[in-house]
Amino acid sequence: MTNPVLTQATGTVRWSKRMDDVGAIGDFIEGRPALVHLRGREVAIVKWNGEIYAVAARCPHMNALLSAGMVGPRLDGGCKVGEISVASEVPLLACPWHGWQFDLRTGTSRWDSTCRIRTYRTAREGQRVKVSLSLE
Amino acid sequence: MRMPPLFDCDIHHSWRSEDDVRQYLPQRWRDTLPAISPPMLWLHQSYGTNARLDSFGANGEPPGSSYELLKSQYLDPFNVKNAKLSFYIGQNGGLANPYAASAVVAAMNDWNRDHWLSIDDDRLLSVILVATQDPPGAAAEIRRLAGHSKLIEILLVPSPLGKPFGHPIYHPIYQAATEVGLPVGIHIGGEGFARPTLHIGGGQANCKLDYLALQTQPMMHHLLSFITHGVFEKFPGLNLLLIEMGLAWLPSFAWKLDRMADVLRLESDWIRQRPSDYIRQHVRLTTQPMEPGPSRQHMIDLLETFEGIEEMLCYASDYPHWDTDNPVTIANRLPRHWHPGLFYNNSARFYGLPPIAEHDEPGPDASDRHRAVEQAHG
Numbered sequence: 001m002t003n004p005v006l007t008q009a010t011g012t013v014r015w016s017k018r019m020d021d022v023g024a025i026g027d028f029i030e031g032r033p034a035l036v037h038l039r040g041r042e043v044a045i046v047k048w049n050g051e052i053y054a055v056a057a058r059c060p061h062m063n064a065l066l067s068a069g070m071v072g073p074r075l076d077g078g079c080k081v082g083e084i085s086v087a088s089e090v091p092l093l094a095c096p097w098h099g100w101q102f103d104l105r106t107g108t109s110r111w112d113s114t115c116r117i118r119t120y121r122t123a124r125e126g127q128r129v130k131v132s133l134s135l136e
Numbered sequence: 137m138r139m140p141p142l143f144d145c146d147i148h149h150s151w152r153s154e155d156d157v158r159q160y161l162p163q164r165w166r167d168t169l170p171a172i173s174p175p176m177l178w179l180h181q182s183y184g185t186n187a188r189l190d191s192f193g194a195n196g197e198p199p200g201s202s203y204e205l206l207k208s209q210y211l212d213p214f215n216v217k218n219a220k221l222s223f224y225i226g227q228n229g230g231l232a233n234p235y236a237a238s239a240v241v242a243a244m245n246d247w248n249r250d251h252w253l254s255i256d257d258d259r260l261l262s263v264i265l266v267a268t269q270d271p272p273g274a275a276a277e278i279r280r281l282a283g284h285s286k287l288i289e290i291l292l293v294p295s296p297l298g299k300p301f302g303h304p305i306y307h308p309i310y311q312a313a314t315e316v317g318l319p320v321g322i323h324i325g326g327e328g329f330a331r332p333t334l335h336i337g338g339g340q341a342n343c344k345l346d347y348l349a350l351q352t353q354p355m356m357h358h359l360l361s362f363i364t365h366g367v368f369e370k371f372p373g374l375n376l377l378l379i380e381m382g383l384a385w386l387p388s389f390a391w392k393l394d395r396m397a398d399v400l401r402l403e404s405d406w407i408r409q410r411p412s413d414y415i416r417q418h419v420r421l422t423t424q425p426m427e428p429g430p431s432r433q434h435m436i437d438l439l440e441t442f443e444g445i446e447e448m449l450c451y452a453s454d455y456p457h458w459d460t461d462n463p464v465t466i467a468n469r470l471p472r473h474w475h476p477g478l479f480y481n482n483s484a485r486f487y488g489l490p491p492i493a494e495h496d497e498p499g500p501d502a503s504d505r506h507r508a509v510e511q512a513h514g
Contacts, residue, residue: 062462068190070183096189097460099182 005035019130035067048091053104054131056118059095068096141217143483146452150200150224160243191456199456221262229267230294237267253286263291275312282316288487294326302361319375355381366406387442422452424461449478
């Protein structure tokens with residue numbers, strides 16, 4: 001059940017478009033968040049359905065480490081009570097404590113649109129995964 | 137902002153395998169008892185477990201089963217000075233067979249003494265778990281184990297006799313508790329596990345939200361029964377800790393009891409004080425799971441309507457359960473001048489341990505970042 005801690009980069013955040021290498025694509029397990037310490041930041045990296053997502057790794061509720069959480073598709077209530085549909089295109093990261101869920105694409109809380117976690121830009125260069133801490 | 141060190145009144149510890157405990161059972165139960173826990177009321181767990189997902193061991197060991205993980209994940213980083221271990225969650229006293237229930241809790245108590253309380257860490261304290269199914273047996277178990285310096289409470293979990301814990305059928309437990317000078321804790325949750333314990337109006341919960349939202353109901357019933365059955369008059373030295381049912385319900389419940397008490401004395405002639413005074417003198421409440429309320433100030437205003445509440449709150453994390461409270465969050469939601477009491481001294485006084493002086497031993501740092509988060513969320 002323990003999710004991996006993959007890499008540690010040091011140094012200060014530079015507010016540029018520079019991207020940091022956080023590992024090979026094969027280092028990341030589908031649907032298993034990994035914790036990366038990147039220039040003093042805790043970043044959760046998630047591989048899901050061919051995409052790589054990077055978000056700030058602390059839950060705004062009680063500060064739990066989101067990289068220990070679970071990833072899954074959004075479940076939506078249907079028009080009728082008892083109906084549930086699966087929005088497989090929407091990846092959600094659930095906090096390992098109270099289960100708060102965040103959309104990995106936007107960082108928005110599933111339950112409170114005013115509550116967000118930071119998202120970071122990611123890219124693949126060959127087999128390497130890159131993350132930018134800069135503000136977009 | 138530096139917090140005081142922590143006295144945590146509700147940490148759940150467990151075995152890696154039931155076999156760890158079964159070896160303490162008498163042969164007849166070891167050979168015949170299929171499981172040492174009663175069948176669980178099946179409720180959907182959102183992520184397949186009632187534990188924090190980060191509380192499993194590296195090789196999948198059960199949450200709460202590793203001292204090393206407890207120490208590194210919680211005790212050390214949060215400066216926990218006293219950690220009361222309360223089993224996971226101790227529903228075993230609700231086994232259908234009262235003789236089996238007594239044998240199992242005795243085995244658990246022996247396992248706890250040998251495996252956890254023998255660890256060279258003075259922070260670890262624990263409880264005497266009793267089989268509420270068998271009150272005379274429970275009293276004997278209390279007398280058997282009393283005197284161990286790390287056993288500071290008698291823990292009641294399920295009420296399988298179908299009566300709230302103030303009922304006279306349970307009084308042998310309180311007789312023994314007052315004889316040995318230990319307080320009693322009631323941990324909510326056993327109603328979901330044991331035999332007929334339907335203190336929730338309308339019957340068993342259908343889903344986890346029902347269960348969690350309504351667990352205040354059985355605790356109200358337990359507490360009220362201590363007053364109506366005159367338990368605090370019969371055992372004036374008895375003190376009670378109510379564990380894991382939240383806080384916000386208490387003021388309005390006490391208002392209602394005080395309003396009706398004069399009339400109800402006609403049938404409960406042994407009530408000599410206002411119910412709220414019994415509660416204030418004899419009862420303490422753990423903070424977890426503290427209701428957030430619409431704002432920090434709303435919660436404080438509500439709690440302050442119960443005079444002396446700041447001396448009744450005892451911090452608890454509920455580690456490693458999924459709805460654990462971060463102490464920094466609790467610190468940011470309650471007035472700073474309450475902190476020495478609620479994080480340490482109220483519990484120390486309740487258990488007869490030395491209190492600490494304010495700012496004597498600084499605890500965790502309620503970081504600016506986290507405080508900002510809390511303020512943003514009211």
